[in-house]
Amino acid sequence: MPSSKDQQKSPMAGPVIILVEPQLGENIGMVARAMANFGLSELRLVNPRDGWPSEKARAAASRADHVIDGTRVFEDLASAIADLNFVFATTARQRDGFKRVAGPVEAGRTLRSRSGAGQRTGILFGRERFGLNNEEVGLADEIVTFPVDPGFASLNIAQAVLLMSYEWMKSGLEDETRTNFSGPEMAPATKEQLHGLFAHLEAALEARGYFRPAAKKPKMVDNLRAVLTRAGFAEPELKVLRGIVASLDYFSPKEPRGAGYPERKAKVDRALHAEDTQPDTSGEGSDRD
Known part of the structure; x- marks a missing residue:
């Protein structure tokens, strides 16, 4: 000193x-x-x-x-x-x-x-x-x-x-609102990552009957995206949210975590993979929103 x-x-x-x-x-x-x-x-x-x-x-x-x-x-x-x-x-x-x-x-x-x-x-x-x-x-x-x-x-x-x-x-500070404690440096999420979260969450909510009545689904999806885009997520934050949504796919109150988890996770992953890779044979594109 x-x-x-x-x-x-x-x-x-x-x-x-x-x-x-x-x-x-x-x-x-x-x-x-x-x-x-x-x-x-x-x-x-x-x-x-x-x-x-x-x-x-x-x-x-x-x-x-x-x-x-x-x-x-x-x-x-x-x-x-x-x-x-x-x-x-x-x-x-x-x-x-x-x-x-x-x-x-x-x-x-x-x-x-x-x-x-x-x-x-x-x-x-x-x-x-x-x-x-x-x-x-x-x-x-x-x-x-x-x-x-x-x-x-x-x-x-x-x-x-x-x-x-x-x-x-x-x-004497360059920014007078600065503090001695700053949050961790995190890379901002890309739009591709953010859109992946939207698709994942929308699919999870669709499977649980969230979009009711069906006619209001487009508006509900718009509202959901508006809420999620306003926050300005970092990449690690999106990973946390994706993990939360994924847990909804793997677990339920009747089958909580630990009850056959690896088998159920593998089953869900196979179903999602099959859905993503299945060719479109309708001639009109996918019927998913």
Whole structure:
């Protein structure tokens, strides 16, 4: 895990998280955990009420020890942000002044852009009880505020850090809807394979009297195909469905699986093969739909 010094040299170092006069060690630890979840590691504290280091903070950090170990303490906010080029102040209250106000999504992208340009950035978070005062907000370049319910706008400090850390990480993804867990790579099914499923399923349903009354069969077949084509199946998925349909050919409640299965399967396979290879002698083509 890179040290704070290494991160300062990196042009894409994430924003520094600055907590102004945090009160509880447990809250600092949960902030460290939230930061580590989304790839941030540099935490600065301005006059923590209960001092530093804090074993309560380390316990609450849930193994985010690299954040706890690298935490720096400052006597005042001006010193904590002195080496930074751009700083956001988080607040839930309406502020008088001329500072630009951004939402968390825009703020995340702004931080990413500035970090990409080699700037050192930071995000200020205030006290648990009342946040940042006007003088502290005045030291920031811009304000970021969250679209919360005005009737209950107060966020836990770790929640606020989590939201901004998430937006920072998301802003660096090529696809912002991506997750760390993706489904297996599967080849899409060909039309030939899909049509094979249609024919197999139609034959199985026909044998069981599904298409009733007979006059409605064309419409029922159209509906069935419409449902199956909309899903956009992959080849392995079609194999699963073909296996399910095949089991309808081989088994029944009266003859469940295990009761003469190989013999019945072979019989069905021979019948299907004979049907597929039988020459058309009617002169009018097959009478199957």
